Amino acid sequence: MDPLYRPEGVEERWQRIWEEEGLYNADPDPTRTSFVDMHPPPNVTGELHMGHALQLALGDSAIRRKRMQGYNALFQPGYDHAGISTQAAVEKHLERVEGTTRQALGREAFEARVWEWLREYGGKIMFQFRRMGASLDYRRERFTMDPEYTRAVYTYFKRLYDKGYIYRANRIINWCPYHQTALSDLELDHKEVDDTLSYIRYPFLEGDGGITVATVRPATILADVAVAVNPNDERYRDAIGREVIVPFVERPVLVIADERVEIEFGTGALKITPGHDPTDFEIGRDHSLPQPIVIGPDGRMNAHAGPLAGMTQEEAGEHILDWCRQRGLLERQEPYRHSIAICERCESRIEPLISPQWWCRMDELKKPAIEALRARLVVFHPESQHEFAIRSLEEAPDWCISRQLWWGHQLPLWQCENGHWTATAGETPSACEHCGSAELARSTDVLDTWFSSALWPFAPLGWPEHTPDLEAFYPGDLQTTAREIIRLWENRMIFSGLEVLGEVPFTDVVIHSTVLAPDGRRMSKSLGTGIDPLDVIGEYGADATRYGLLKMSSTQDVRFNYGFMQEGRKLANKLWNAARLLLAACEGRGVEPGIRPATTAERWILARIDAARAEIDEHFEAFRFAHMVQTLYRLTFDDFCDWYLEAIKPQLREADFDTLATSLGALERLLRLLHPVMPHVTEEIWTNLPSRATRLIVAPWPDPDDRWADDVDALLRVQDAAAIFRRSQVLVQLTAEERVIFAAVVRPERVKADGNAQLEIERLRKEVSRSERMLANERFVANAAPEVVEGEREKLARYERELRALEGGRRLER
């Protein structure tokens, strides 16, 4: 064995073997309890990024431990068709490589091209997932546009439609002029821009004077239908009810009063353009005003803009401002920096547009989901995110589910010549269900991509059929995901699961940190701040990368730091060399792993391993992955290598048979504990141990084992060792064995209170020390409530009593 552990080659080999031997597979098995992580399906055109890598490390370590614990562990892989994102990528490709557009191709041909493009450029991320060592059941790979999945989508759609949850409404929506589609609020980004705020006077129809409004979009003046002021605004009290003339179009409109107008902003008067502004839309609706539209879907002025038709908004705006300027109506202009909505994909400025869209009612769907969250049938971690999830659901407005895209699940809705709509679960209807007309045209819209994502916990398992998979693996258990996806995805999976299967789809949602670039900015390709996980794996190995990512997975966001991976690499190398030492000592002696501790050092390490096991179990159950790997690091470095192996070196040289057997037994346990985090190096060492019939990946997780805890002899020796140390400060005076024991005493920060007697002593000593300090504090004794002081005295007495009992009456001087 090489003294330097080299992960390259080793990792790929095990990844291949595990998969070929079917060890990643999960099949329905009524005799076993399942554990399911329906892993977030990445964009089919995506590549592995740090967020994926972190999610894989989290999910896979949890899955591997559960698998070792005997659960039927399903780690579900798949891809999301990612509607707008994929369409945009293909369009860009068409433009750049072929100089054509989707419009030129036509819908059918374009769709065919997307599929073709996906065959070439898509679906590659699973290879990268494999490279992380992710034990997904790759046989089960699903795509949200698979025929079976699509059937689930349509079945769900029809179900909601029949319940009256899906309806069509003409509302103001976010329109992307580039993608030519409606977007939900959640698909927008916001950007600060420098704009000009123009103050324009609207003269009164009768009498002198007028009202001045401030606007950044003069082009929308063409669609003004009123001027609104706040009813509490003294300045305009007398203006309410009068009429003013809209410049350029020279049309009289009413001055109305509405509380939504901010008195403080601009002049306190707001021009109302219901067709092109969300607030104005609401105000206009509540005052029954018309909704003229002067800007078309392409973002340019439309036919209703009269002489300005066909112009861009900027050109039209300039025309109007000129007109005002000439007539002295443009009072002033000032620079104005504000934030505008942009398309998160193409960064085009979003046009608020009135347009007929399909909506999904949330009132009925979200109610059971909120109840389930309140009842903690699903728990988000950390707790603050649980509160956020509940609040998000409570506040969730109706969901705009239609998109004017070509890539996605085309709405299963047909409209007859009389304007009636007929919904199906995907099949073409023979006649309108309202009037029987056979002249039907299918809606050209597609569904929001998240509509299909919402079915991820059950559609890959065969729903709407009642399959054995569904029976075995629904509901699932774990979700690992990023914060920003809670509203878009987690909440929708929860209410969808409750709606169609009556049970929450999983029990725990771990919201993990965002890994930032080393300089604290977001990792992103466009900023050039991204770090490719495959490069990291190439340099440090997948095990070290997994370790490092878990170390970074606290609740707060964290800057990427290679130090975490270095730590992981050190750990892998340390383990490798520890194994090398033991295997070399056992070479050719026919030793098999066994647990036959004869010395204190051996009982001590077995007790330490079990104590660490308990800690690791606790951390796993509480999703404290960063703490969990820290426990592993200390167990391996401090306890196993620095103390235990140093202690048994004399016996190793003598090739004491029991010592060798026990050392291999201890190593085995250590490997099992490390395997969920560092599967490759542990499996590689495991396979080199004598008589290994099974793979480590399916070896049992260590059970609690407290047989080695109560070793009074060891405790006395520990105390002696500590005493020697304190007297002389010279560690070399201790025997190797004493040094091992000493570790438990002199480094108490490494041990946690549990059933282990040594640790209990340490805890008691700490308590005694604390009590003594408090009671030595004169002000405490003088000022604290008497019962508190008395209680402290009693506690001290009790601790001392317990300590003496544990120490067998041989308490050392302190």
Next chain:
RNA sequence: GGGCGGUUAGCUCAGCUGGGAGAGCGCUUCCCUUACAAGGAAGAGGUCGCUGGUUCGAGCCCAGCACCGCCCACCA
């Protein structure tokens, strides 16, 4: 504007119910015929963002402030 999180060693971060400030990296010194120099031993380095409060005692609890980040939001 609202919500959430953060501020601890040069860097990246831990720090549980309030009771002797921690890790990794980096740095200093010493140690290579030794399982591992991607190693071992020892060490330096911190008014725990600021101000006030509660308490016998505050990194931790409370209030205010400052700065940073994220999410949400209809100030034209």
